[in-house]
Amino acid sequence: MTGPVWITATPPATDGELHIGHLAGPYVAADMLSRYLRADGTPVRFTTGTSDHDSSVEVRSLRVGRKPDEVAAGYREAIAADWLSSGVEFDEIVHPGASTAFVGWLRELYARMAAEGLLVPRTRLLPHCASCERWLHGAHVTGNCPHCDAPGSGGMCHECARPNDCGDLLDARCARCGGEARARRCRRLYLPLEPFRERLAEFWDDGAGMPPRLVALCRRLAEDGLPELAVSHPGEWGVPVPVEGFPEQRVDACFEAAALHLYGYAFDRRAEPGHTVHFCGFGHAFCHAVLLPVLMFTRGLKLPQDFVVNEPYVLDARDAEGEPPVWALDLLAEHGSDTLRRHVLRERPTARRTAFSHEELRRTRAELDATWNRWLSRLFAAVREECGGVVPDAEPGGAGWPTLLRRLERAAEDLREAYGPLALDPRRAVAVLDEAVRCAADFADVNAHLHDRDRGRAPTTGGDERPRALAAQLAVAAALTAWARPVMPEGADRLAAALGVTPGGPVTAAALCAPRPGSRLAPPSGPVFGF
The missing domain is CATH 1.10.730.10 (Isoleucyl-tRNA Synthetase; Domain 1)
Structure with a gap:
């Protein structure tokens, strides 16, 4: 039995509401494809989730003086409202912070991979802030990417889409206090990707529809040697690592996000998809094109997949009238979903950056x-x-x-x-x-x-x-x-x-068929499209 077309969209971090850049990226375009296929009679499973345990959620909580779970819960509700107002309809939305079933499933997957020797301990440098008395990982640390020198945070560079180990960030500083980060030795769990080289190369070359920039990223990764990816970090926010010897560590949010997609499809309850289409921004491409396939390999899955990757939608530049960008919900309330959807699909930054106006x-x-x-x-x-x-x-x-x-x-x-x-x-x-x-x-x-x-x-x-x-x-x-x-x-x-x-x-x-002759029309009192 052939399963449905599986459409995924990158789970947003619950550290803020959706802005128009999110809608211009994966969500409205993925919903457009979903609606077209369903109308054509093709079974579809359209899934996403929220990245509740992203380090940015904890950083936001520290800045506003609230608990991370309170921050995540509040923005989960706001994001769901934004999707609903913009007409983006998912079949499954996984909320890790509110799903004990997912957390249990994730811990089981993680423990099984560790038992199979796929996750290994390594002692490497990790930034630490003496003033805050905190290990710095992900959004807790800022600096410059060791691969492209772009400013960003630890874990994943949103400019070149390559992972960093936090400890190799250039000019690393604490995101909370701005103090200099000192690298200290820290023992964590890693996922070595080099053993998957041949299967990844086959996947990238055969049956994976990728835009040229993503192809170039995968080639560079292969040429430089596939990295060992840190999949745990010391901290208090996130899913506890279910491996003995790491009592105060949490599962990395990137690993969790990739696993979230597998959970959302529910392979144990339905036939494997006949085709898969992943929607993501280029900065998240590593998770979709490298980490998710590896997790599939470990579970014996090999699926035909395509990737729809967008570039950034620039929001920080002010337009000619000096108006600052606003959140998606504000724009939806002012212009309606028809106008906003049509606009972001027409202006979508497919191959180059575009700026909102x-x-x-x-x-x-x-x-x-x-x-x-x-x-x-x-x-x-x-x-x-x-x-x-x-x-x-x-x-x-x-x-x-x-x-x-x-x-x-x-x-x-x-x-x-x-x-x-x-x-x-x-x-x-x-x-x-x-x-x-x-x-x-x-x-x-x-x-x-x-x-x-x-x-x-x-x-x-x-x-x-x-x-x-x-x-x-x-x-x-x-x-x-x-x-x-x-x-x-x-x-x-x-x-x-x-x-x-x-x-x-x-x-x-x-x-192209007119309504039944003699039927009475009931035109709306206002505009048909938009308002």
């Missing part, structure tokens, strides 16, 4: 009103004035309809390609949808002359064509309830309710 977001909202909503409001008004608000009993037609139909049929094929996992391209999907709506609006303007508005009736010449032109536009609108739903589900569902059709059908040319 309030003005560009407002322009996106204006574009929806000027094209999509303007055309739909005029269409609903025409049906109300000319047909009594019911769908005309006419075959789609009108001046230029055969040409428009051919273009729309090609648009359906272009959308299937842009939405599909093999050539996923959110920007292209938005562009195709926009062009389809513009073509429909142009068709409406051309055929408006068939109606004699002065006398309130159809003229003798072309009188049979006017209802057909309206039916044609209604067919396009009905198609958008399926075609646009992966991008703007809220507006697509609102449009389906107005037309009296079922939303979320397959993205195909067959969706």
